[in-house]
Amino acid sequence: MKWGFRWYGEKGDSIPLNHVRQIPGINGVVGTLLGKLPGEVWEISEIQELKNSVESGDLELLGIESVAVHDAIKAGTSERDYYIDNYIQTIKNLSQCGIRMICYSFKPIFGWAKTDLSFENEDGSLSLVYDQEVVNHMQASDMFKLIHSQSKGFDLPGWEEERLNKFDELVATYDGVTEEILFNNLTYFLKKIIPVCEEMDVKMAIHPDDPPYEIFGFPRITKNLEDLKKILNIIDSPYNGLTLCTGSLGANPDNDMVKIIHEVGEKINFVHFRNVKFLGERKFKETAHLSSEGSLDMFAIMKALVEVGFDGVIRPDHGRTVWGEIAMPGYGLGDRAMGITYSQGLLEAIQKMKN
Numbered sequence: 001m002k003w004g005f006r007w008y009g010e011k012g013d014s015i016p017l018n019h020v021r022q023i024p025g026i027n028g029v030v031g032t033l034l035g036k037l038p039g040e041v042w043e044i045s046e047i048q049e050l051k052n053s054v055e056s057g058d059l060e061l062l063g064i065e066s067v068a069v070h071d072a073i074k075a076g077t078s079e080r081d082y083y084i085d086n087y088i089q090t091i092k093n094l095s096q097c098g099i100r101m102i103c104y105s106f107k108p109i110f111g112w113a114k115t116d117l118s119f120e121n122e123d124g125s126l127s128l129v130y131d132q133e134v135v136n137h138m139q140a141s142d143m144f145k146l147i148h149s150q151s152k153g154f155d156l157p158g159w160e161e162e163r164l165n166k167f168d169e170l171v172a173t174y175d176g177v178t179e180e181i182l183f184n185n186l187t188y189f190l191k192k193i194i195p196v197c198e199e200m201d202v203k204m205a206i207h208p209d210d211p212p213y214e215i216f217g218f219p220r221i222t223k224n225l226e227d228l229k230k231i232l233n234i235i236d237s238p239y240n241g242l243t244l245c246t247g248s249l250g251a252n253p254d255n256d257m258v259k260i261i262h263e264v265g266e267k268i269n270f271v272h273f274r275n276v277k278f279l280g281e282r283k284f285k286e287t288a289h290l291s292s293e294g295s296l297d298m299f300a301i302m303k304a305l306v307e308v309g310f311d312g313v314i315r316p317d318h319g320r321t322v323w324g325e326i327a328m329p330g331y332g333l334g335d336r337a338m339g340i341t342y343s344q345g346l347l348e349a350i351q352k353m354k355n
């Protein structure tokens, strides 16, 4: 496995690269071009600039998270072919720069949602929380206001103001789009891009829904094992793969993470490793990575990854905000650095016990 860390670039991240470099055992970062709107082509010069900046910090650019899919593609409007052509150009440009993995998602409007980005834990650390009760009393547009009011001034991925300022237009785009239609639109997209990915040696990794159930009535097609298998069946190729996000799928107690890993293991191209604690029906918080802190058995999850022979990029996902750090909610240095060290400990123990 290669150990990565999500990094938003010199301008977008509060964490300097040399601090990331000091995490023991780190191989590189998973990066992005912050400010790129869905549908825009990523130019080679821009990608190369990001790559150079990562490599100047003695780290590897392990993949991209994310290249966002334009709403015209997800909703299947008449403009989709134009945006798919742009996406294909971005894949080719990334490949030319030596990038071999793209994380993406196929969710209408909401890439992810939480109802509190700074919930204070008993020890004073801050966590992200989701509570369906709160969502039940909200309009979809209120979710934008909530996230923006709690973003601490950071640009949060998936919540770009330019896109969301046109919220009503965006909602109208998805009028009549059912789960079945959304899935058919994903099929259309994958059939166009996967042959290019095969040729260019760039692996796609679709990210599951967070939370993994329907909110505000928008269709969700990456919420459980059945959904994931259906997507993998569209095209059976190592390039049509998954991001196994344990905290996203794991937020539904019905999702058995170990079973999921065993069933789709060979198609896992990227792992987001994190823990969540169930607080009630459709209510959970993101916790420190340790099994004892949350509801997921992180040892069992790591063991399953070893059993299926996963050897791709793994990174600690959202952590708490600790030690008074000023950071993007979920993306502070302290708790993710502790999380990665813990995860590496699990891996070392599991590997050594096998021998």
Ligand SMILES: [Mn+2]
Pocket: 207, 245, 248, 272, 317
């Ligand atoms: Mn994730």
